[in-house]
Amino acid sequence: MSASVKKKHRMSISHSAVLAGVSGGPSYDVPGLFVADYSIKVPLDYSGELPGSINIFFRIAVSRNKQNDTSLPYLLYLQGGPGYESPRPMDASGWLKYATNCFRVVLMDQRGTGLSAGITAASLELQGSPENQARYLKCFRADSIVRDSEAIRSALLLSGPDNGNLGNSGDSRWSLLGQSFGGFCCATYLSLAPQSLAEVLITGGLPPGISSPCSAENVYRRTFQRVLGQNAKFYARFPAAEYRARQVVSYLISQPNGSITTPAGNTLSPRSFQLLGLQCLGFSTGLERLNYLLESAIDPSTGAVSQRFMKDFDTSMAWDTNPLYAILHESIYCQGGEAAHWAAHRVRENEFKDEFDAIKATHDEKPVYFTGEMVFPWMFDEFKELRKIKPAAELIAQETNWPKLYDKNVLNNNTVAVAAASYFEDMFVDFELAQETAQSIKGIRLFVTSDHLHDGIRENGSAIIEKLLNMARGGVLLR
Template sequence: MALFRNRKSRSIKASIEPSVSVEDGNEGHKPRSIKQLRLTRDKTTKSLGDERHSKGFAVLYIQRQRSLYPHSIPSSRKGTPVNKAPPSHNMQPPRAGTPANMAPPSGIYMAPPSGTYMAPLPQTGTPTNMAPSYAPPPAPNQAWTGIQPAVLHKMPVPNNDTDGDTDKFSVMTLKFEVPLNHQAPAKGETLVLHAELVYGSKGSERGAAPVVKHEWKRILGAKPFLLFLCGGPGDGNSHRRIPLLNHFALRRGYQVLYVDYRGTGRSYPISPSYIAVNNPNKAAADAEAQRKANYLALFRQDNIVRDLEAIRLCLTNIIAQSSVAAPPPSTSASGSKTAALAAKSSKTKHASKTAKPSKPVTQPAPAPAAPVAPPQPVKWTLVGQSFGGWIALTYLSFLPESLAGVYLSAGLAPVGAGAPDFVYAALAQRIAQRNEAYYARYPDDVWHVKQIVAHLDAASSSSSTTSNGGYAVKLPGDARLRLTAQAFMTLGRAFGAASAVIAPGPPTSKTTPDAYDALHQLVERASFDIANYNVLSDGALVLAAALFAGGFRLHERPLYGVLHEAIYCDGPGYSSSWSAQRILLTHFPAGQFVWTDPSFSATKPSPAITAAVMNDGTAKLYFSGEMVLPAMVPAPLRSTANALARKADWPALYDSSALAANRCGVTVRAVAYADDMYVDLELARRAAAGIRGAQVLEAWNGWKHGAIKEADKTVAVLEALFDGKPLPV
């Protein structure tokens, strides 16, 4: 640990600073030091898109961009890293007092409460919550063997973090170094992952305890880990996301670990400038796009699971290393510090006196030391929300021995679907249902929406309205979004926060508008401006900006745009091929989604269906939901996105036979929401039916996809997951 004690040494500091590859537009990868990055990272970069693609949903990146793409971060540390432990410390019997994060004991099976759904269990004669003891171990999956422990990148940093005025937590920041490709690790190709550990709260006995020297090791080994997996893909995972989850977990004896997935948050996020391809030479541009696509393919949930497993192994080794430290000095009569000090004092006091010879005193033999059990390997208790559930079920498929429990909120991935077409075919029906509910409340918007689409399409085709050939709305971070007809029609993503079926008429709440009402306010204002002034007012653009700010945010999380369909490609032979666009066009022959066609033009409706829809006063244009369409991806990013859409050699994401066996008896409980627009309830039921012992609680009447993140619903969802309590109606 001398490396960390002598922080003032310039030579040591230089030796621990990694090099980072930075991708700037057309330039190649250039290794730069952290010091150089600090000098250059604040330079403003612009990605103005391609104005020639007038129908594109291009984001004009005029905000300050950090191109911190880590192509190679070689580890320069020497010697044995802190996460190396003696190989003998691998197993330990469960500790007394461990909270209920372990698999249920043999022979005990709790019937689900009323209103729940339990996956069928095989009739084997063995306890229903355990795998048969005589079952042979499965053959190792070569794609999931040989994962090496992550390396603790630097000394953990403590801080007392305050969320608002009420929530205060003791948080430890950790950095872990992992290979870019776990299956074929290469020297110098590593990633550094950012993690935050919530280990105490205001008023707890260790809430204000400073983390000094080796204190952080004791904290890591003091409590079992609850690992929260956030939604995405592409989102960061801050510990501030759900404060009530932290309080809930701490009260139950856990510490909560948040990890920014690779390429997101503070784990060196991938910037749009890296994904962009601007080479005018088509052959060179195609080669660059393919190279970047192959690189980004390493950022799906399968490699996220490998990262988390490497972190688990690292923590296991650190805890094992700290637990074998020398015991404190003995307090027995023959060797205590008190006895030694007393003897020294007596010798000094009577040094001038002639001591008489004394009879030898026979000391009792010390009692043999009790055997110390080696530390128990870390096991995760996973809480996954939305895409976090996709990660959790991949983990359960291939590395179940690393898990103590799996709890999912709107996170039952479509296991067994194979290709994204099956997923989007189900979700498209839910989108249609929401659109019908919207138009039932606001029937006049049937015509107003088409009026706005025609106006935006004409404005994007000329420069008469604004100086840049269309409208633009300002997004957080000084980014700007081109408000095209296609962009406007993607605002249906917000329908996921509204009820599926509603009565006609205005919303009952007068304080906060729901998702339908918020969109209607924009439609009403925009249609008024067009009818009276033939131009959108600043007020309409402000309303649009508010809706887009909570939308896809591809300027902040470009991985969401380029990998969104890839997370549904389960195994070789499946390519996404822009699945959502194909499904919306083929499953709705009446033309409700005709605007998703790349050749769509309201001013020159060449397909007969387009003219029929736009001229028929009763025909409806449907808004899309949580689908990523080619027109939504900014023009500079489309070459890479197209290469990923063509990719058909994806690795498998799930193992259906392993989930059906659940050989480690991992507790699996999930909450599925009947009104979920993003995760189809029927597909969620099928997924749960394929997991042995999985219990599903279905929530109806107003419970939505993000309920676990809503302050008035968080505790109820967590109690349903951990205790099996039915959600209130």
């Protein structure tokens, strides 16, 4: 890269900032794909306040019939979250089937997830005091994820590790595909290092409130309304589920302390029961899944909540393996001098208390409404692994000193080709708020549809990515 180009970088990862080059791991075949594993050492804290480094794991997947095609460009996939690792490729199916024929797809475990310094309650406790834990956690947001991505891009496309399987199209830029929170990361990338990007594809992930110091309260005000709509759909499709949900709540409130303990040591209470909506209400087959969970919730021989249901409940709650989602979720909406301060809890208590009062609904023989993508402070009392990090979670909730995630001026003057799928009935990313953000990104092309929910990429990913690529590259004309 020429010196003149380097000077234009709004954010640059120099070779000296990357503490070590790429380390190669195993390479292997899965049906239809060639996959190779790598890691790279990067600073823990790019601001330099905290010492140390972490390893970022990534793998590269390419169609087996394109394995030796060194002209293929790179595409970095940024997954949803925060706090979830990149998908593990099992075969050439879904969106990967299409993408790996056009790109070498980089699947990075975002920092704090999977094999990239994965955070658990136990690992976080090693940081010492709650204050130290909170300082550590602040290093795991989108701005740092983008800088990690730049370190990988620099290693692959500027220096190039000594591995013939990596390939190099000759272009130092790469493409992005961001799903959900991954789309938020794409907007941060467009703000911090647009010169590194050839094109950006976003699915269900245009971040809301990019000009606000903290948009969390407004986000939850909108998404609670979306969740009410999904509940109404659920009970309209499965009327028998209404009685079954009340059966569960009735049993729970009849027990000492109004709850029971699950096999994993979690507390199953009326309010934690409602959390099942997070994994069920907003996805393509989620209503069916919730219906089947409820049909076996009560053991007919005892009238108690069944062992099967308790196990299914524990499995649905990923806080033990992925606590980063719970502890950092509201902070993804913060980028200034305001704290999130348990925004979802405040909005629920102040504006939606009656609608989501499971005990009252049961007494009144009305539908028990499930909640959506919200994190509540009491979860750090009711879930075994979250209890261990409650003090740090409270500090994060009160934190006001958050780095900026979006540069509206840069986005207003964007020159990178951007295409985004926006889902009209998305329960996780409010459609209206997403449209407001789209108006701030110059040149963005929008694919608006009600054919899919938030997980359109999972349901029909190849078709969606092909359409977005055509839009980004001018194959779909403006009209």
